[in-house]
Amino acid sequence: MTETTEPGGSDATPEPAAAPTAADVPLVAQRAITAPATVDRAARTVEVVWSTGARARNFVPALGLITEELEMSPNAVRMEALRSGRAPVLDTHRRGGARDVLGRVTAARLERGRGYATLQFSTAADVEPVWQRIADGTLRAVSVGYRVHRYEPRPDPATGETVHRAVDWEPFEISVVPVPVDRDAAVRGEAPQGAPAIAIEPALPDEEPPMPETTPAEPAAAPSAPPAASPSTAPFQETTVTTSPAPTTPPEPTRAAPAPAVPAIDLEAVRAEAERAAAERIASYEPVLAAARGLLAADTIDALRQAAIRERVSPEVLRGRLWDAFTQTQTSRPTLPARPETGPGHDDPAQILDAMAEALAARAMPGYQPQGSGRHAEFMGWRPSDMIGELLRARGARSVPRNPTLLAERAFHTSSDFPLLLAAAANKMLLAAYQPAQPTYRQIFLRRDFRDFKPHRHLRIGDFPTLLPLAENGEIQVGTMSESQEIVLLQTFARRIRVTRPMLVNDDLGAFTDFAAAIGRRVAEFENATAYNLLNSANGDGPTLTTGSAPVFATGAARANKASTGTVLDTTTIGAGRTAIMKQRTLDGLPISMGQTMRLLVGPNLELAARQATVVVQANEIGKANVFAGFVQPVIEPLIQANRWYLFSDPVAAPVYVYGYLNGAEGPQVTTGPVQGADGVEVSVIFDFGVGAIDWRGAWFNPGT
Secondary structure (H helix, E strand, C coil): CCCCCCCCCCCCCCCCCCCCCCCCCCCCCCCCCCCCCCCECCCCEEEEEEECCCCEEEEECCCEEEEEEECCCCCCECCHHHHCCCCEEEECCCCCCHHHEEEEEEEEEEECCEEEEEEEECCCCCCHHHHHHHHCCCCCEEEEEEEEEEEEEEECCCCCCEEEEEEEEEEEEEEECCCCCCCCCEECCCCCCCCCCCCCCCCCCCCCCCCCCCCCCECCCCCCCCCCCCHHHCCCCCCCCECCCCCCCCCCCCCCCCCCCCCCCCHHHHHHHHHHHHHHHHHHHHHHHHHHECCECHHHHHHHHHHHHHHCCCHHHHHHHHHHHHHHHHHHCCCCCCCCCCCCCCCCHHHHHHHHHHHHHHHHCCCCCCCCCCHHHHHCCCCHHHHHHHHHHHCCCCCCCCCHHHHHHHHCCCCCCHHHHHHHHHHHHHHHHHCCCCCHHHHCEEECCECCCCCEECCCCCCCCCCCCCCCCCCCCCCCCCCCCCEECCEEEEEEEEEEHHHHHCCCCHHHHHHHHHHHHHHHHHHHHHHHHHHHCCCCCCCEECHHHEECCCCCCCCCCECCCCCCCCHHHHHHHHHHHHCCECCCCCECCCCCCEEEEECHHHHHHHHHHHCCCCCCCHHHCCCCCCCEEEEECCCCCCCCEEEECCCCCCCCEEEEEECCCCCCEEEEEECCCCCEEEEEEEEEEEEEECCCCCEEEECCC
16 A cells, blocks of 8 residues: 655745646546445345456465465356355454344355345344445445355466465355455446446545655745635645745746646556455464464454454554453463363363264264263264364364365374264264174074184083092093184174265265264174075085084084975974984083074074974863974075075084174274375275084984975
């Protein structure tokens, strides 16, 4: 901004110069204030141009001070927010409270490289002064609030500087402002008839209008000339004087020195330069203000910001004022106000992270029961970007950005807690869905966990030597323990999903929460399917065992645990199967122990027959009683094919099939890691699970009819 210098600079008292005529000085007119033609007082609406994409200086934290230009084509502008009917009309981009909202955007469109919108203002008393200024034409400037999703840097051949063109951006609010960055962003209104071509915009409260620079000079003496007109009577004429010393001989009274030519002034260029300088200075305040947030009250910071804009101070002066305000608060109040405590560790980052994970799980899974103190309710409505900022503050970060794009970048730093938040939320949702699922295979398979990924051999019934009598003063005899040749392997299954930077910028974790909520149930179903794929192999005979080189179920003398011909399911055939199991012998030649209960495994086709054969019947005759009721339990599994049915002993007493996890870690585990070559986090679900057959003695198979 150029400064105006007042005339003066000599000890001699200047005499007034002859008043220049109207032909010597150009006329500068002032625009008349008229109501915009688009104002509808009854509906309290007005149409505005909210952007023309004009090039301007802008401060972007990730890039610094840049020259920014907005692409106004429909492919570049995301108009959903402005067209939703919920976009607010704000007072100078302030979002500190409800009173900052003046109204809403009722319609928005793009047309010939400009953005147009219809604004409707509230009837509230505190909005009325602003509305009246707009309605009578006093307040015309508007500005758009927006998020830039992608820039394209381009060199400007004319100036040689780099212009960052926003080719993917999203307007989300329109503000009424005293000084716009885009000079053509204003209330739409027709110019009054006969308006002059050259005009000066009304002076604004935060910035004084630029004035043309004048040269200080001393007036020439004119003793016999009449007094010149006072400047107050000719407000738009400039008085020009010379710096020459007073002459010894007065000039002729009838001759006046010719007035010097007044150079033409480009008011638009002066105004544009002033606006650019003001925008740069105001943008430089933001990093200083961001460092003070969390230390000072929001209204204090806003008041200091407005004072700095009004007084046009430097960022260093503003920083000093903020520090003085913080020192005063510490002097008058020794300790900062503590937030209400709900239990120990309320401000512990680990507790905050756990509460946020509970909130994500509760929001994604209907019926989820959060654990802990209930603090998760505080974060139920929070967006992912809000959670990232709060975690940064909990770790002591002094400058936490508010821009979702910058928060998304901070989320993927190595020191960020965001990957831990994703892992905790995924674990909670996964286990909440996994634990209630009870796959039926667990009722007939014995659980035996794995220590590592090496091949495992499990003891069978009779592998431990039989006890022998100990004679008086006799010696305890040494026995040998046979080792099973059946090998069971532990396998790793995994799946992953990526949480990327665009997902966080768009505040969209839907894909992640859907994945985490569904994967628990899917893992349980996967376990069940894996177990029954093994059991159904070889048309139901099961896998081939190393011992005897035969499948689990066979009709020969080596097995004798399969019906030679398939039969219907009833109490008679159940009795035949039970008898066949009781005739089996351990490695030591002893009858096997079947346990107190047996499991009758059938598919959907035989569910009715299985329940009829095992249901308790109140009979008045012994011959009509259900002899298997109570100790034969039906297990209905849709994966059992056709009319096959199995009879299994208690798996603890006589295991046939086994399953297990790595080191007892039941269920899937969640891990997180960076995405190679991109900003993001990979959430991986790893599941270590193994199933296998180790014996044939404790079961019976009937192919059915």
